[in-house]
Amino acid sequence: MSGYEGDRGNGGSHEEGGRDGGFDDGRRNAAGRQRSASRSRGGDRSRTSQAPSERRKRTDPARMAAFDVLREVDESDAYANLVLPPLLRERHIRGRDAGFATELTYGTLRLRGRYDAILATCVDRPLPGLDPALLDVLRLGAHQVLGMRVPVHAAVSETVGLARNRVGAGPAQMVNAVLRRVSQRSLDEWLAVLTGEAPDALSGLAATESHPMWIARALREALAGNGRDVGEIGDLLAADNASPRVTLVARPGLVDVADEAAWGDVDLVAGRWALTALRLEGSDPSGIPAVREGLAGVQDEGSQLVTLALADTPVDGRDERWLDLCAGPGGKAALLAALAGQRGATLVANEVAPHRARLVEKTLAALPDGVVEEVRTGDGREVGADEPGAYDRVLVDAPCTGLGALRRRPESRWRRTPADLAALTTLQRELLASALDAVRPGGVVAYVTCSPHLAETQLVVSDVLKKRDDVERLDTAATVRSVVRAGGGDDIPLSDRDDVQLWPHVHGTDAMHLTLLRRTV
Numbered sequence: 001m002s003g004y005e006g007d008r009g010n011g012g013s014h015e016e017g018g019r020d021g022g023f024d025d026g027r028r029n030a031a032g033r034q035r036s037a038s039r040s041r042g043g044d045r046s047r048t049s050q051a052p053s054e055r056r057k058r059t060d061p062a063r064m065a066a067f068d069v070l071r072e073v074d075e076s077d078a079y080a081n082l083v084l085p086p087l088l089r090e091r092h093i094r095g096r097d098a099g100f101a102t103e104l105t106y107g108t109l110r111l112r113g114r115y116d117a118i119l120a121t122c123v124d125r126p127l128p129g130l131d132p133a134l135l136d137v138l139r140l141g142a143h144q145v146l147g148m149r150v151p152v153h154a155a156v157s158e159t160v161g162l163a164r165n166r167v168g169a170g171p172a173q174m175v176n177a178v179l180r181r182v183s184q185r186s187l188d189e190w191l192a193v194l195t196g197e198a199p200d201a202l203s204g205l206a207a208t209e210s211h212p213m214w215i216a217r218a219l220r221e222a223l224a225g226n227g228r229d230v231g232e233i234g235d236l237l238a239a240d241n242a243s244p245r246v247t248l249v250a251r252p253g254l255v256d257v258a259d260e261a262a263w264g265d266v267d268l269v270a271g272r273w274a275l276t277a278l279r280l281e282g283s284d285p286s287g288i289p290a291v292r293e294g295l296a297g298v299q300d301e302g303s304q305l306v307t308l309a310l311a312d313t314p315v316d317g318r319d320e321r322w323l324d325l326c327a328g329p330g331g332k333a334a335l336l337a338a339l340a341g342q343r344g345a346t347l348v349a350n351e352v353a354p355h356r357a358r359l360v361e362k363t364l365a366a367l368p369d370g371v372v373e374e375v376r377t378g379d380g381r382e383v384g385a386d387e388p389g390a391y392d393r394v395l396v397d398a399p400c401t402g403l404g405a406l407r408r409r410p411e412s413r414w415r416r417t418p419a420d421l422a423a424l425t426t427l428q429r430e431l432l433a434s435a436l437d438a439v440r441p442g443g444v445v446a447y448v449t450c451s452p453h454l455a456e457t458q459l460v461v462s463d464v465l466k467k468r469d470d471v472e473r474l475d476t477a478a479t480v481r482s483v484v485r486a487g488g489g490d491d492i493p494l495s496d497r498d499d500v501q502l503w504p505h506v507h508g509t510d511a512m513h514l515t516l517l518r519r520t521v
């Protein structure tokens with residue numbers, strides 16, 4: 001839970017691909033102390049200290065911004081992390097107000113399922129029948145009351161004002177009544193109600209931890225399929241609701257972790273698993289010289305580990321040409337290229353979407369001349385037939401449901417449907433088959449997804465391998481252990497399987513899957 005106590009925190013949106021943002025408790029507390037100090041000097045006037053008559057004069061711009069983003073996400077299938085930052089800039093919403101709007105937007109989107117379950121008991125008609133804009137106002141109000149600890153009177157009056165401004169006077173009265181009902185119980189009391197009303201434990205967790213039931217079920221199956229205790233499902237779902245820390249990758253050969261000038265005046269600590277990883281304590285990575293120059297980037301530690309593992313797998317003989325089959329926007333390609341450059345190898349980066357191929361070019365711009373052979377736009381499914389046996393190492397970071405990165409994309413859990421799986425898993429099989437054709441005998445292929453769904457991971461690999469007798473499975477877990485930072489290899493919790501599944505609640509990474517394969521003939 002956030003700790004606004006009617007006030008604002010600093011925040012931003014600086015995660016892999018710029019997808020999401022938020023706060024950690026440490027930062028919130030520190031910000032809170034600073035705010036108290038400035039208020040006591042009379043330098044800050046919080047909204048809750050305003051007289052009610054003043055408050056009625058205008059609708060809070062931060063709340064209005066959050067509402068407008070929610071509507072755009074709903075009506076235009078927009079991504080909140082792409083809509084919110086420019087909207088804040090355009091409306092000159094900065095500092096604490098920007099932080100408040102960010103937390104309100106992302107928190108409301110993430111916890112929508114929880115709030116809908118609570119609101120359903122406070123509204124006297126089915127939620128799907130409500131005006132979607134009114135429902136968004138109610139969700140925003142519920143998050144302020146239960147998720148941000150904005151004082152009830154401020155949360156209710158500001159949200160009623162928002163309703164009046166954006167939805168109408170009649171609905172505003174209803175918002176007032178509903179939010180008063182919501183505020184009659186604490187969050188813990190509400191969670192106990194939802195758990196008590198649920199038909200079974202998983203449904204209860206899906207409601208309280210705000211996940212669609214099909215995703216909760218798929219994640220539980222993925223835990224079981226990877227030899228983990230299904231009792232961890234509550235921790236896994238809760239981990240999806242916590243904004244991840246910003247992790248940087250120091251691209252080897254481009255920047256030294258110890259080079260103070262390159263990192264500027266920020267607090268960095270070593271990553272937990274990958275030698276290339278640095279965790280940023282708080283601030284905005286865009287001001288870091290190494291990030292600005294493309295020598296470093298924002299990248300989840302799991303993404304780094306799987307890339308390092310591919311580069312570290314022994315190949316027999318030639319090791320000169322590497323391929324990233326699905327490269328956009330280029331995070332793993334940049335790390336792979338940096339590693340290739342250190343070994344005298346080159347990288348071809350392939351991406352089907354032209355605008356994403358352009359992002360790959362940008363991400364790879366800082367690599368020394370000659371390391372990147374080509375960034376090309378093309379269908380990865382055709383590369384195997386067009387260039388059989390042409391590569392020594394191939395990465396297939398397949399398009400997937402992204403169920404392993406729900407913590408970064410607040411709206412995605414509500415947008416994905418089980419129907420997405422059929423098309424994706426067909427594509428995943430075709431891409432993996434193409435990669436296996438494109439690698440030479442003795443070379444290696446890494447099959448990677450940012451999803452732990454068994455249909456996208458283990459089943460894709462086993463289905464593709466069933467049709468071939470020229471591929472062997474490698475001991476992926478052993479390779480991952482070998483690339484974990486010195487001395488940590490024995491500590492990384494991995495299952496007895498030969499492939500690797502990382503988990504947010506266990507490893508603090510996205511739920512990345514990796515299977516390493518070798519072409520034998």
Ligand SMILES: C[S@@+](CC[C@H](N)C(=O)[O-])C[C@H]1O[C@@H](n2cnc3c(N)ncnc32)[C@H](O)[C@@H]1O
Nearest residue numbers: 326327328329330331332352379380397398399
């Ligand atoms: C999971 S993302 C890759 C992320 C990337 N490896 C990184 O670390 O930045 C999958 C990418 O595959 C691309 N893609 C989808 N279908 C493809 C195809 N048929 N051939 C090549 N790329 C494809 C998508 O556009 C998307 O950019």
